[in-house]
Amino acid sequence: MKIERKNIWKYVLMLVLAGVLLYFAFRKIAWSDFVEGLGSCNWFWIGGAVLSGFLAILVRGWRWKIMLHSIAPNLTRSECYHAYAVCYFANLAVPRSGEIVRCGMLANTHKISFEGAMGSMVLERVWDLVFSTLIAVCMVIFSRFGTFLIEKMWTPFVERFSFNAFWLLIGFLIVCAAVFLFLMKSKAGGRIYGFFKGLADGVKAGFRMPHKGRFFIQTIFIWACYWAESLCIIYAYPAMDGLGAMDALLIMIIGSIGWLVPVQGGFGAYHLLVSVALVPIYGISQQTGLIFATISHETQVITMIVLGIISLAHIAISKRHRAD
Numbered sequence: 001m002k003i004e005r006k007n008i009w010k011y012v013l014m015l016v017l018a019g020v021l022l023y024f025a026f027r028k029i030a031w032s033d034f035v036e037g038l039g040s041c042n043w044f045w046i047g048g049a050v051l052s053g054f055l056a057i058l059v060r061g062w063r064w065k066i067m068l069h070s071i072a073p074n075l076t077r078s079e080c081y082h083a084y085a086v087c088y089f090a091n092l093a094v095p096r097s098g099e100i101v102r103c104g105m106l107a108n109t110h111k112i113s114f115e116g117a118m119g120s121m122v123l124e125r126v127w128d129l130v131f132s133t134l135i136a137v138c139m140v141i142f143s144r145f146g147t148f149l150i151e152k153m154w155t156p157f158v159e160r161f162s163f164n165a166f167w168l169l170i171g172f173l174i175v176c177a178a179v180f181l182f183l184m185k186s187k188a189g190g191r192i193y194g195f196f197k198g199l200a201d202g203v204k205a206g207f208r209m210p211h212k213g214r215f216f217i218q219t220i221f222i223w224a225c226y227w228a229e230s231l232c233i234i235y236a237y238p239a240m241d242g243l244g245a246m247d248a249l250l251i252m253i254i255g256s257i258g259w260l261v262p263v264q265g266g267f268g269a270y271h272l273l274v275s276v277a278l279v280p281i282y283g284i285s286q287q288t289g290l291i292f293a294t295i296s297h298e299t300q301v302i303t304m305i306v307l308g309i310i311s312l313a314h315i316a317i318s319k320r321h322r323a324d
Helices: 002-026 031-039 043-068 077-093 097-107 114-142 144-161 165-184 187-208 212-236 245-260 269-282 286-323
Strands: none
Touching (some): 043 114, 043 212, 077 097, 114 212, 114 245, 212 245
C-alpha cells in the first residue's frame, strides 16, 4: 500500500509540474490571436507530419525486431510495431512506463523473456544517443544556432572579461582535466566510467549484430522521419516562413529534450523549451513560438494516441481470434 501511495504522489507531482510549465508558457498569450494562429495551419503539411511520425514508429518496431532476432527469431514485425505503438501511447499517461509495457507485451507472446526484451533497449538507446549527438553537432556547425552561440554568447563573454580565446580554451581544458582526475578517484567517477563504458559496448554491439546493414539504414530512416516531421510543421505554419531544413534539425533536437522531461506526454516542457528557444535565435515573438510548439506537440500527441488505440484494438482482436 505504501508503494502504491508513493507512486500516486509521484504521478501527481508530475501533473503539477506539467501544469506549472504550461502556466509559464501560456501566461502572456492573447488567446484570440493564439486560436487564429492555429487556424492558419496548412493541413496538407500537418498530414505530412503525421505520416512522418507514423513511419518513424513503424520502422522503430521493425528495427527492434532486428535487435531481438538472435534471441527471438519467431517474433514478427507486426508484433514489434504494435508493442512500440502502445509504448508511445502509455508514455503519454505515465512517463517512461511505455518501455516496460512494450517489453511486457512481447514477453506475453512467450517468444521472448521480459529480461531479453529489456536488454535490447540498451543497444537501442545507445545508438539513438549516437545519432542525436551527431545531429546536434551538425546543428551547431551548419544552422543558425551555431551563429547565435558565437555572436550572442561566446563573443560577448570573451569581450566582457577581456579573455584571449586561446588561453580561455587552455584554461577550460586544464579545469576539465583536474575534474576528470578528481572524479576518477571517487565513486561518482566510477559511475561515470561505467556509463561511458556501457555506451562504448553498445556501439560495438551494433557492429556485431546480425543484419547490421539493415539496422543502420533503418536508424538513419527513423531520424530522417523525425527531421521531416519537424520540417512539415515549419511549412504548415505560415508565420515560420523563411526557416528551412537546418532549422528543422534544431527544433527537432530541442523538442526531443522537451519529451525527456518527466511529465506526462511532455506537456508544458515541450511548449516552454521550444518557444523560449525560438525567440532569441530567430527573433520571433513568444506567441508565434508558442503557437508553433503547440502545433508540433499536439500533432505528435494525436498521432501517438491514434496509433496506440489502433494497436490495442488489433492486439485485442488477435487474442480473441486465437482463443476461438
